[in-house]
Amino acid sequence: MMLEIRDVKKGFDSLQVLDGISFDVNKSDVVAILGPSGSGKTTLFRCLNFLEKADSGTMVFDGRTFDLNKATKADIAELRKKTAFVFQNYNLFLNKTVLDNVTLGLTAGAGMKKHDAVAIAKQMLEKVGMADKLSSYPSQLSGGQQQRVAIARALASKPEIIFFDEPTSALDPELIGEVLNVMRQLAEEGMTMLVVTHEMSFARNVSSKVIFIEDGHIVEAGPSKEFFANPKEERTKAFLRSIEYES
Amino acid sequence: MNERLWSILIESFPKLLGYGIRVTVPLTIFSFAIALVVALLVALVQYAKVRGLQKLCRFYIWITRGTPLLVQLYIVFFGFPSIGIKLPAFTAAMLVLGFNEGAYMSETIRGALESVSRGQIEAGYCVGLTFPKIMWHVALPQAFRTAFPALGNSMISMLKETSMAATISVMEMFRQAQVINGRVYESLGLYLEVALIYLIFCTFLTFLQRKGEKRLSSYGGRNS
Numbered sequence: 001m002m003l004e005i006r007d008v009k010k011g012f013d014s015l016q017v018l019d020g021i022s023f024d025v026n027k028s029d030v031v032a033i034l035g036p037s038g039s040g041k042t043t044l045f046r047c048l049n050f051l052e053k054a055d056s057g058t059m060v061f062d063g064r065t066f067d068l069n070k071a072t073k074a075d076i077a078e079l080r081k082k083t084a085f086v087f088q089n090y091n092l093f094l095n096k097t098v099l100d101n102v103t104l105g106l107t108a109g110a111g112m113k114k115h116d117a118v119a120i121a122k123q124m125l126e127k128v129g130m131a132d133k134l135s136s137y138p139s140q141l142s143g144g145q146q147q148r149v150a151i152a153r154a155l156a157s158k159p160e161i162i163f164f165d166e167p168t169s170a171l172d173p174e175l176i177g178e179v180l181n182v183m184r185q186l187a188e189e190g191m192t193m194l195v196v197t198h199e200m201s202f203a204r205n206v207s208s209k210v211i212f213i214e215d216g217h218i219v220e221a222g223p224s225k226e227f228f229a230n231p232k233e234e235r236t237k238a239f240l241r242s243i244e245y246e247s
Numbered sequence: 248m249n250e251r252l253w254s255i256l257i258e259s260f261p262k263l264l265g266y267g268i269r270v271t272v273p274l275t276i277f278s279f280a281i282a283l284v285v286a287l288l289v290a291l292v293q294y295a296k297v298r299g300l301q302k303l304c305r306f307y308i309w310i311t312r313g314t315p316l317l318v319q320l321y322i323v324f325f326g327f328p329s330i331g332i333k334l335p336a337f338t339a340a341m342l343v344l345g346f347n348e349g350a351y352m353s354e355t356i357r358g359a360l361e362s363v364s365r366g367q368i369e370a371g372y373c374v375g376l377t378f379p380k381i382m383w384h385v386a387l388p389q390a391f392r393t394a395f396p397a398l399g400n401s402m403i404s405m406l407k408e409t410s411m412a413a414t415i416s417v418m419e420m421f422r423q424a425q426v427i428n429g430r431v432y433e434s435l436g437l438y439l440e441v442a443l444i445y446l447i448f449c450t451f452l453t454f455l456q457r458k459g460e461k462r463l464s465s466y467g468g469r470n471s
Contacts, residue, residue: 051369080375091370095388095466105374108384137466153374 001060002027002192003161008057008068010040010047017043018054019216025161025209028190032197032207032224036239040216041196042088045165048194049085050076062160081110084154088166090146092138092153098125099134102153110157117156124152128182144175151182162186164195180206200243204228212236252436259427259437260444267420267444274341274419275406281345282401286352291382293353294360304353311350317411319343324415340412348405355397359390392463399456403449410445420444 003025010018017040025031033041047054047068054068061082066075092101102121106112112120125131128148138146147167154162164183168176180199184206187193197203203210203224210227212220212235220227220236231237289304311319324339334342363386371381413422424441428434 049373051372077375077377080373085370085373087366087370089366091364091366093367093370093385095385095392104384105376108380109375139466157375 001025002029002062004060005048006058006060008044008047009055010043010052010057011055017216018047018057021057021213021216021218023211023218023221025192025194027192029209030187030191030193030195030207031209031211032195032203033211033213034197034200034203034239035213035219039214041213042165044213045085045163045194045196049080049083049163051085081157082160084157084159084162086147086150086154086162086164086167088169090138090143090150090170092146092149094138097135097137098130098141098149101138101149102156105153105157120156121152124155125149127155127185128152129178142175143171144178147171147179148182151179151186155186161192161194164193164197166196166198168197168199212239214239252433255427255431255433256436256440259424260440262427263420263423263441263444266418266423267448270337270417270419271406271409271421272448274337274344274409274412274417275402277341278344278348278409279402279405281341282347282349282352282405283398285346285349286356287387289349289353290356290360293357295378307346308350308353311347316343316347316408317414319347320411320415336412336415336417339415340409340417344405344408344412348401348408352398352401355394355401356390359394359397360386362393363389395460395463396456399452399459403452403456406448406452407445 001024005024006022008018008021009016021040021044023031033044035041043052046052047057048059050068050071057068059066059068061079066079071079092098093104096104099118099121102124103114103117106117106120107114122131122134125134128151130145130148130152133141133145133149138149141149151162151167167183168179171179176199180202183193183195183202187206195202195207207224210220210222210224211218212227212233214235220231220233227236228240231240289307292300292304320340320343323334323343324336327334327339367385367389368381371385376384409419410421412419413425416422418426421441424437428437431437
């Protein structure tokens with residue numbers, strides 16, 4: 001087991017956003033996390049990356065246990081070295097070129113030599129089809145291009161797992177495909193990925209596991225084929241029906 | 248206009264300009280450098296909410312913004328010697344101007360830092376940067392761009408405020424105009440002349456500010 005999440009809880013004021021979330025991730029799993037808006041998916045991700053402090057819960061990663069409420073700065077730094085995060089709004093560094101966006105974490109973060117960092121960055125940008133835009137600034141790119149650069153930036157640190165927080169939700173419909181294609185390619189290469197998404201085709205065809213969250217708990221979880229073919233819970237069936245109508 | 252006035256103005260112009268270039272401009276540059284360093288530190292302390300220091304910074308801003316520059320100059324130059332701190336006039340003026348404008352500029356920079364989107368900071372953490380590195384590589388450069396026009400204003404107003412140093416005997420451009428006037432009694436002509444030289448300096452600064460803004464906008468508009 002690569003990642004074990006246990007009993008994550010998080011509340012804001014009177015609202016219990018996460019009410020005891022537990023699940024496991026194996027190496028090369030692609031886990032799609034589904035659920036209606038406001039169900040706590042993004043908060044869960046933010047807690048797992050320590051962008052928010054959970055009220056309680058643990059995460060076992062590579063055999064090491066991290067307390068999501070009490071992790072030290074050193075723990076968090078260590079964990080972040082092995083994980084990467086792709087944001088809904090890309091969050092590329094606006095004052096950096098495409099190339100510098102990818103190298104910054106390697107040079108200023110990991111202390112790598114500029115020359116080596118550039119080589120890795122170019123390779124990753126090649127992979128996402130952005131090698132011809134090295135010296136562009138984020139504001140000169142489309143949303144889809146920005147998100148692909150963000151994926152290259154995530155890949156550059158050679159993470160063991162990548163968290164994607166609604167990576168296509170901010171994109172115009174015609175730009176979604178180019179990002180999903182990159183993600184599909186990563187999945188095929190065996191990258192372990194956790195993906196909060198509303199893209200059912202991705203969840204159905206690319207992910208290996210699906211977790212359906214509502215009101216802060218897991219309603220249903222299972223292999224994605226089974227989840228879509230034979231949902232067990234009434235609530236899941238209703239959710240799947242409602243999105244059938246959309247697509 | 249009579250010939251006497253003309254010859255006074257023509258004779259005094261290079262003199263005044265000389266003092267402007269040798270004293271007013273360096274005083275502005277040194278004071279601005281001090282102000283920038285102070286403002287940056289004070290803004291960062293407040294942005295990062297460093298306990299203890301944060302209170303001290305609020306106190307400094309409160310005192311500095313709440314009292315007149317002229318009074319501050321008097322306290323430091325005429326008052327401090329009685330507690331054993333005796334500063335040359337130029338140094339006193341430089342420090343007072345720097346710390347005075349620094350208080351205003353710290354608020355400008357803090358506001359600009361706070362306008363950098365939270366996502367930029369979070370992305371920095373996620374690629375493994377520490378807080379100081381995020382500040383240095385990501386947040387401050389972006390904040391600097393936002394703050395640049397306001398900082399330019401600060402520099403322009405500082406250039407003019409250096410004339411206050413005349414009151415504590417710094418022989419700068421305005422003081423020199425006063426000295427010449429004491430000899431020839433041509434107040435209107437001389438003070439208009441010195442005003443013109445300040446205007447020339449400020450116009451040059453405005454020009455530099457425009458150029459700077461153009462350069463800084465090389466990475467285009469902001470988004471998300």
